[in-house]
Amino acid sequence: MWLLPVGMTTATGRKPCTVLYVNWMATRMIPELDFVSPLTHQPLTTTSDGSAWLGEQGERYPLVDGIPQLLISSGQLQASSESQAYYRDRASEYDRGMEAMFAMLLADEEQTRNQIIAQLGLRKGDRLLEIGCGNCRDTVHLLDQPIEIFSGDLSLEMLLTGQDRLRRAQKDASRVRLFCADVMHLPFADQFFDAAYHFGGLNLFPDLAKALVEITRVVRPGGRVVVGDEGIGPWLANSEFARILENSNPLFRHRAPLDCIPVTARDVTCRWILNGAFYLISFVVGQGEPPLDLDVQFPGRRGGSHRTRYFGKLEGVSPELRDRVLDAAAAEGVSVVAWLEKTLGTAVQNSVHESVDD
Secondary structure, eight states: OEEEOTTOOOTTSOOOSSOEEEETTTTEEEOGGGSBOTTTOOBOEEOTTSSEEEOTTSOEEEEETTEEEEOSSHHHHHHHHHTHHHHHHHHHHHHHHHHHHHHHTTOOHHHHHHHHHHTTOOOTTOEEEEESOTTTHHHHHHTTSSSEEEEEESOHHHHHHHHHHHHHSOSOGGGEEEEEEBTTBOSSOTTOEEEEEEESOGGGOSSHHHHHHHHHHTEEEEEEEEEEEEOOOGGGTTSHHHHHHHHHOGGGGOOOOGGGSOTTEEEEEEEEETTTTEEEEEEEEOSSSOOOOTTOOOOSSSOOOHIIIIISOOOOOOHHHHHHHHHHHHHHTOOHHHHHHHHHHHHHHHHHHHHHHO
C-alpha cells in the first residue's frame, strides 16, 4: 500500500482532492473524499476498518474489492444484489454481443469508439465521468487519454468484470475509479467534472430527462456531455433496414430523445452513427436558460419588444375598439405598441392628476 500525500500532483497534472490510497497490485485508487453522499451531496467518512463509507444521515455504503456501492437505499442494494446473477450471465455474453453488433453494421469497433470519445474534446488533466461503463469496454479506450476517469455502473457484477478487464489492459489503470451508483442520484458534488459520457443504455433509464439533468449537474459550465444509444435515424424509419434491426432488438425503435435535453444545454448537436442505427447527442453545459435581450425593438406595424409583448399584456378590448386603435396608430405613423404606450400613459397620468385635484 502506497500513500500519495495531499498536495502532490497526479499523473494527469491535477492535484488530488484528498489523500489517495493506491493498491498497486489491484491497480485501483480509493479517494474517499472525491465522492459524496448520493442522498445529501455531503462529504463521506470511512469506517475504521475501511470496509464502508458513511453518510451524515446514517447511510452506509459498502466497498466490494475496492468498489464503493453508492446506492441511496437498502432497497437499491437489495435490487442490485438480486440482479447479480442476471448481470453475471450478461457480463459473459456482453463482449460477444458487442462484437456481433459492430460486425452486422459493418463497422470497426475500435475506430468507432475512438471517434465517439473524440467528441468529448478532452484535454490533459480533465476529469471525466463515464456513466453505465458496464464491463469497461469503453474505459480501456478512455485510458489512452491523459485524464482522470470515474467509471460507474448500476451493476456491481459488471464492474467487477470490468475491473478484471482493466487489470489485463496493460495500461495505467490507476487513473480509473470504479463505483456502483444510480445515474438518477450521482455521488458527486456540483460541477465536479470537466465532461461526462454515456453510450449504450439511455433507452433503459427510467426517467431520461431527470437523468440528463443529474448528469449535467455534476459537469462544470463549459464542459461537454456526450450520450448515445440505439435509435434509427428518422429518414430510415420506414426502411427495411430499420424493420430488420427492430425485429431483432426492440430498442432500435427508440428515437433520439431531443426533448429530454436540459434547458442548460448549449451548442447542441445530434448525429447518427453506425449506418444511422445509433444516435449521438453532444452539448456544452451552460447556466440556466439561454440569454435573451428582451428590449430589442421590433420594426413594423405591431412594434414593441419581447418585454412589452410578453410581460406587458393587458386584458382584451372589443373588436370595434381594437380597429379604432389600429387606425389611430396608422394615422400617426407609429407602431401599435408605441401608440398604446403613449395614449395609455397620458390617460393614466391625467387620471392621477384628477384624483389629486379631487
